Amino acid sequence: MSRQFTIRVPATSANIGPGFDVVGLSLSLYLTLTVTVPLSPPPSTYQPPRLTYTGEGADEVPLDPYKNLTTRVALYLLRCHDIPSFPSHLHIHTANEIPFGRGLGSSGAAVIAGVLLGNTLARLNLPTERLLDFALMVERHPDNVTAALVGGFVGSYLKELDDEATQAASVPLAEVLPEYPPDAGEDWGRNPPVPPRGIGHFVRFGWEESIKAVAIIPRFELSTAKAREVLPEVYSRKDLASATSVFNLQRLAVLTTALARSPPDPDLIYEAMKDRVHQPYRKTLIPGLPEVTNNITPATHPGLLGICLSGAGPTILALATGGFEAIAEDARKIFREKGVEIDWKVLEVVGGSAVIEQAS
Numbered sequence: 216m217s218r219q220f221t222i223r224v225p226a227t228s229a230n231i232g233p234g235f236d237v238v239g240l241s242l243s244l245y246l247t248l249t250v251t252v253p254l255s256p257p258p259s260t261y262q263p264p265r266l267t268y269t270g271e272g273a274d275e276v277p278l279d280p281y282k283n284l285t286t287r288v289a290l291y292l293l294r295c296h297d298i299p300s301f302p303s304h305l306h307i308h309t310a311n312e313i314p315f316g317r318g319l320g321s322s323g324a325a326v327i328a329g330v331l332l333g334n335t336l337a338r339l340n341l342p343t344e345r346l347l348d349f350a351l352m353v354e355r356h357p358d359n360v361t362a363a364l365v366g367g368f369v370g371s372y373l374k375e376l377d378d379e380a381t382q383a384a385s386v387p388l389a390e391v392l393p394e395y396p397p398d399a400g401e402d403w404g405r406n407p408p409v410p411p412r413g414i415g416h417f418v419r420f421g422w423e424e425s426i427k428a429v430a431i432i433p434r435f436e437l438s439t440a441k442a443r444e445v446l447p448e449v450y451s452r453k454d455l456a457s458a459t460s461v462f463n464l465q466r467l468a469v470l471t472t473a474l475a476r477s478p479p480d481p482d483l484i485y486e487a488m489k490d491r492v493h494q495p496y497r498k499t500l501i502p503g504l505p506e507v508t509n510n511i512t513p514a515t516h517p518g519l520l521g522i523c524l525s526g527a528g529p530t531i532l533a534l535a536t537g538g539f540e541a542i543a544e545d546a547r548k549i550f551r552e553k554g555v556e557i558d559w560k561v562l563e564v565v566g567g568s569a570v571i572e573q574a575s
């Protein structure tokens with residue numbers, strides 16, 4: 216006899232141009248975990264989870280449950296609730312459609328899957344806001360994880376915490392997700408830091424359902440960490456006063472409502488998806504980025520609404536109501552001139568994560 220449940224987490228596209236670390240969109244590519252928990256495992260010895268995996272990232276993902284991001288996050292949640300280890304003889308099969316390191320939120324999805332895995336295994340029934348606290352201890356920008364958890368077009372901020380809570384929320388990642396010893400047993404030493412309550416806050420914006428997302432996905436990986444390193448450590452006073460921050464704030468304010476309007480207005484949206492905070496710096500890592508975003512416009516490509524870098528890249532996100540193939544194939548030509556090959560997909564904006572218990 217066993218208990219079986221499925222966890223399904225969508226891909227996400229963060230930023231949507233001007234909303235750096237603020238907005239995210241959940242998209243119809245999924246990370247799916249099928250979890251089997253034996254109800255009466257052999258009593259003799261403890262057996263750690265057995266992981267199997269198919270799909271995107273299969274050639275690089277660790278199958279050791281103490282090294283794999285999803286299971287390490289699940290163990291973090293369990294240990295914060297005084298549960299020292301996974302149930303014995305657990306089997307977790309992952310089927311993944313979200314490519315790694317492309318700016319489509321694969322790590323955010325893996326973190327949310329881990330939080331939901333811990334929550335469901337231990338039947339903790341934590342509310343969404345508390346699940347988000349745990350996710351934010353690992354992935355410290357809220358845009359991807361919030362959209363992956365709650366779904367749709369979402370804006371989020373991190374609350375200003377008091378000194379004690381700020382310290383608790385800023386512990387090094389190594390303490391949240393420690394390197395577990397290779398001979399991992401039952402005793403992990405002291406418990407990891409429990410997240411303060413109410414770190415992340417969010418709101419779901421409206422979304423006009425005729426708008427689809429064309430993901431133009433270069434065939435190379437760019438880690439989010441590397442794409443954050445190229446951003447300036449300090450923005451100049453000139454940047455903050457006008458050129459950068461006001462430019463982005465003006466556009467973001469318009470964008471959050473413009474994408475809910477029917478029919479969507481391409482002139483308004485194309486301009487509102489421009490950015491000066493992160494894309495100009497990331498172009499050094501993504502050959503062809505400015506050429507694609509400047510040359511594919513609503514005037515040249517009817518149906519296009521706006522175009523930007525997806526998350527930290529290298530994927531380009533084009534929002535459009537039609538003309539998908541022309542948009543993607545013209546982007547392909549521009550990328551090819553830079554020596555970059557791409558794949559593309561038309562994606563829907565979807566709901567958030569789901570956990571489905573199978574009847575046993």
Ligand SMILES: Nc1ncnc2c1ncn2[C@@H]1O[C@H](COP(=O)(O)OP(=O)(O)O)[C@@H](O)[C@H]1O
Pocket residue numbers: 246272276283284285309311314315316317318319320321322323325437438439440526527
């Ligand atoms: N399903 C998964 N299971 C385990 N680890 C994952 C999974 N998806 C992503 N990761 C980890 O996250 C990394 C990619 O994260 P990141 O650089 O933030 O890119 P992005 O989130 O844009 O895809 C992968 O190299 C891998 O280490």
Ligand SMILES: N[C@@H](CCOP(=O)(O)O)C(=O)O
Pocket residue numbers: 227228229230235236237317318319320321322323356358359439442443493525526527528
């Ligand atoms: N706001 C973050 C988003 C990273 O998204 P990912 O999908 O590339 O992980 C950033 O721009 O760095």
